[in-house]
Amino acid sequence: xxxxxxxxxxxxxxxxxxxxxxxxxxxxxxxxxxxxxxxxxxxxxxxxxxxxxxxxxxxxxxxxxxxxxxxxxxxxxxxxxxxxxxxxxxxxxxxxxxxxxxxxxxxxxxxxxxxxxxxxxxxxxxxxxxxxxxxxxxxxxxxxxxxxxxxxxxxxxxxxxxxxxxxxxxxxxxxxxxxxxxxxxxxxxxxxxxxxxxxxxxxxxxxxxxxxxxxxxxxxxxxxxxxxxxxxxxxxxxxxxxxxxxxxxxxxxxxxxxxxxxxxxxxxxxxxxxxxxxxxxxxxxxxxxxxxxxxxxxxxxxxxxxxxxxxxxxxxxxxxxxxxxxxxxxxxxxxxxxxxxxxxxxxxxxxxxxxxxxxxxxxxxxxxxxxxxxxxxxxxxxxxxxxxxxxxxxxxxxxxxxxxxxxxxxxxxxxxxxxxxxxxxxxxxxxxxxxxxxxxxxxxxxxxxxxxxxxxxxxxxxxxxxxxxxxxxxxxxxxxxxxxxxxxxxxxxxxxxxxxxxxxxxxxxxxxxxxxxxxxxxxxxxxxxxxxxxxxxxxxxxxxxxxxxxxxxxxxxxxxxxxxxxxxxxxxxxxxxx
Numbered sequence: 001x002x003x004x005x006x007x008x009x010x011x012x013x014x015x016x017x018x019x020x021x022x023x024x025x026x027x028x029x030x031x032x033x034x035x036x037x038x039x040x041x042x043x044x045x046x047x048x049x050x051x052x053x054x055x056x057x058x059x060x061x062x063x064x065x066x067x068x069x070x071x072x073x074x075x076x077x078x079x080x081x082x083x084x085x086x087x088x089x090x091x092x093x094x095x096x097x098x099x100x101x102x103x104x105x106x107x108x109x110x111x112x113x114x115x116x117x118x119x120x121x122x123x124x125x126x127x128x129x130x131x132x133x134x135x136x137x138x139x140x141x142x143x144x145x146x147x148x149x150x151x152x153x154x155x156x157x158x159x160x161x162x163x164x165x166x167x168x169x170x171x172x173x174x175x176x177x178x179x180x181x182x183x184x185x186x187x188x189x190x191x192x193x194x195x196x197x198x199x200x201x202x203x204x205x206x207x208x209x210x211x212x213x214x215x216x217x218x219x220x221x222x223x224x225x226x227x228x229x230x231x232x233x234x235x236x237x238x239x240x241x242x243x244x245x246x247x248x249x250x251x252x253x254x255x256x257x258x259x260x261x262x263x264x265x266x267x268x269x270x271x272x273x274x275x276x277x278x279x280x281x282x283x284x285x286x287x288x289x290x291x292x293x294x295x296x297x298x299x300x301x302x303x304x305x306x307x308x309x310x311x312x313x314x315x316x317x318x319x320x321x322x323x324x325x326x327x328x329x330x331x332x333x334x335x336x337x338x339x340x341x342x343x344x345x346x347x348x349x350x351x352x353x354x355x356x357x358x359x360x361x362x363x364x365x366x367x368x369x370x371x372x373x374x375x376x377x378x379x380x381x382x383x384x385x386x387x388x389x390x391x392x393x394x395x396x397x398x399x400x401x402x403x404x405x406x407x408x409x410x411x412x413x414x415x416x417x418x419x420x421x422x423x424x425x426x427x428x429x430x431x432x433x434x435x436x437x438x439x440x441x442x443x444x445x446x447x448x449x450x451x452x453x454x455x456x457x458x459x460x461x462x463x464x465x466x467x468x469x470x471x472x473x474x475x476x477x478x479x480x481x482x483x484x485x486x487x488x489x490x491x492x493x494x495x496x497x498x499x500x501x502x503x504x505x506x507x508x509x510x511x512x513x514x515x516x517x518x519x520x521x522x523x524x525x526x527x528x529x530x531x532x533x534x535x536x537x538x539x540x541x542x543x544x545x546x547x548x549x550x551x552x553x554x555x556x557x558x559x560x561x562x563x564x565x566x567x568x569x570x571x572x573x574x575x576x577x578x
Contacts, residue, residue, distance in 0.1 A: 117199070124202075125195040131205040134185060134290065144190050151182045155290065162235075162283055164296025167274055169238040171287070176227040176234075179287050222288065235283060239276045248273035250305035252357070255317055256346035262324075263317035263346070265310060272301045308355060316355035323349060323359050325419030330371070332401065332426040335435045338371055340412065340424070364416055368409035377401045377442050378430055382486065384441040386448060387463045394577040397485025400442055402430035430488075433461070433573070443486070443573035447528070447564075449473070449554055451482060452578045454542040456528070456554060458567055467567055469560035470539035472531065475549025482552050487521040487574045492565065494518065498529070500551060511551070516558065517565040521574040528564065528574075531555030 128147060130140040137154045139147035158173040173179070194201060222228055247254065254271035255263045279300040286294035305313050324345040330338040348363040381395030407427035415424055432442035444461035451473055458467035474480040496518040500510035520527030534555050538544040556564065 120198045120202070121195040123195075124193055124198040126190070128189065129193070129198075129201055129205045132189065134182065134189070139186075144186050148183050148186045151186060155182050158290060158292075160283070160287055160291065161293040162286075162296065163293070165272065165274075165301060166270060167238075167242050167296060169235065171231065171234070176230040177225050178223055179226045179228075179231075180221070180290060181223045182290075231287075232280065235280055236276060239274050239279065243273045246271050246273050248302045248304070250308070250313055250316070250351065250355070252320060252346050252349035252351065255320070256342065256349075258343055261342045263320045263349075265314045265317055268304060268313060268317065272304055275300060275302055305355060312355060316351060316357060320346075320349050320351075320357040323357060325421075326416045327421045328415050328424040329422070330424045330426060332375060332403075332428070333431065333435050337375055337426065337435075340415065345416065359416060361413060364413055365409045368412045369405055372403040372405040372408055374438060375401060375403045375426065377432060377435075377438055379485075380438060382439055382441060386457075387459060387465060390450075392448075392575070392577050394484055394486060394575060396483070397487040397575075398430075399486045399488040399573050400430065400432045401435060402428065404429050443575075446573035446575055447489075447568065449482075449528075449574070449576045450578075451484070451576065452542075454545060456556070456564075458564060467560075467564055469556055469564070471528075472534055472538055472549060472555040473545045474552035475545060475547070477546060478549070480549060480551045482550075482554065482576060483522060483526065484576045484578065487576070489568060489570055489572045489574055490520045490524065490527075491570055492517075492519045492568070494565070496529075498553075517561040519561075519565060519568060526552050528554045528556055528561065530558040530561035532558050 127141050127143050128139045132139050134147065134151045137147075137151045139150065142150070155178050156173065158178060160171040162169045162171070248271065250268055251271070252263070255265070255268035257264045257267040274296070279296055282296060282300055283294055305316075308316075324342040326345060327341040328339075329336050330340060344367065345359070348360045348367070349357050350360050351357050377400035378398050379396060380400065381393060382400075383391065383393040385391050404427040411424060411427065414420070433444035434442055436442065446459055448457045448459065449471065450456070454471055454473065456469050456471045457465055460466050474482040494516055496515055498511070498513045498515055498518075500512070502508065503510050515529040515531075517530050518527060519529065531550070534548065534557075536557065538548055539555075539557055
């Protein structure tokens with residue numbers, strides 16, 4: 001078995017070691033020493049380790065050598081070493097290098113952000129934010145010169161459309177000039193862009209919250225060449241035209257919606273008036289922003305119903321609707337002559353100061369009498385075409401329709417009060433044969449007496465000629481002209497004595513003339529009758545009436561009078577005309 005012993009070191013090796021080595025052992029030595037100090041897992045803990053034995057032998061050798069008078073030069077202080085696994089010594093704090101790297105990275109990031117921020121500030125000192133519009137023109141990310149050119153080109157065709165509650169008016173820059181200085185506006189936006197706040201402004205613009213767009217909407221001062229007076233005048237004329245015919249108040253006629261057949265608040269608001277001053281202010285705000293349109297709101301219009309709220313007006317409409325349940329078809333002899341429903345009733349509804357509705361009965365009665373006037377035909381002028389083609393227009397007389405005015409008014413009042421529906425028959429005092437409308441033929445069979453022809457004809461209900469004869473009418477030269485008009489045949493008779501007016505001098509009748517056939521139509525004073533005293537030739541002479549004319553009656557040859565008497569009856573129509 002070989003035995004190894006520790007050899008003592010000579011002085012020169014110790015001196016060299018002292019001179020060449022630092023005070024602290026090098027890192028490799030430290031690691032080696034540490035390794036020597038580690039226990040051998042195969043060696044029992046009670047036995048000294050190899051390291052302990054080597055250290056003991058080294059100490060003994062140094063003591064045997066004795067002290068040396070050699071002064072070792074000062075060794076440089078070694079840099080601290082990284083800690084060794086398993087070693088109890090540590091010369092460097094943990095995390096130093098990772099902290100240094102984090103600081104360097106943060107510094108670089110701050111630099112990049114600063115460069116980007118300053119670059120953005122410089123950029124938005126000369127360009128517009130996204131979403132910026134001038135006069136409706138998008139100038140996003142454009143420089144001022146490019147924006148000016150684009151906006152000025154577009155502004156030449158600038159128009160402003162004003163609308164609200166059926167009001168509509170359009171202004172064109174061609175009328176009074178462009179209202180604002182576009183170039184000055186573009187410059188002001190750049191100056192007010194707040195470039196150092198660009199991150200926030202840009203974020204707002206991209207998020208659609210206005211940003212620079214809000215600045216672009218700021219009103220501008222009028223341009224030097226803008227004719228503001230002409231603008232005001234044009235708008236005032238439009239407002240005046242709109243307000244014409246509008247009462248500006250809450251009333252029944254304006255609140256009634258004919259299509260729906262009820263009162264509505266929406267319809268009532270169409271009666272409001274536009275207030276010029278506040279509306280003009282509103283419009284000019286839009287004008288000097290160069291907006292393309294402006295919607296007038298409630299503040300631009302006069303209020304309805306004083307201080308009443310929409311809820312109160314709505315309640316008033318609902319209450320009024322309870323009064324318009326009537327819906328009747330007014331008929332005369334089976335013919336519809338008028339309608340009475342919500343539309344008519346709406347005109348008779350009135351609201352008091354508390355917006356309580358009621359029906360104006362005086363208006364109902366007045367309407368009934370107006371309808372009476374429209375329906376009455378007796379005495380009115382009517383036009384017809386005789387079967388031989390002659391067109392005749394004549395007025396006066398008593399034949400035709402005559403409405404019982406008081407009876408009609410009462411019937412209508414009751415219909416309204418009871419909310420009647422269905423047909424309402426017109427009460428009458430006099431009837432015609434047929435009814436179409438005022439101004440038209442309303443008879444069937446009739447006797448036609450033509451004064452210009454001095455000829456009489458009788459037509460049946462179908463318009464067929466049944467009888468005709470020459471006649472002699474009243475002498476106009478003696479003041480006995482036969483009255484014209486459309487008359488009703490009165491009670492006829494035979495063997496009648498016609499008695500004239502009393503002579504004021506004698507007190508006796510001017511004449512007493514017996515006739516065989518008497519057919520009166522103007523009371524019992526004027527009628528058709530036989531005239532045996534007239535020469536037969538006179539009945540064929542259309543001018544005979546001027547010399548041998550009657551006292552106003554229609555003279556007929558006796559045989560012709562007999563024929564006619566057998567054809568006619570009381571109540572038929574007799575028309576006297578030229």
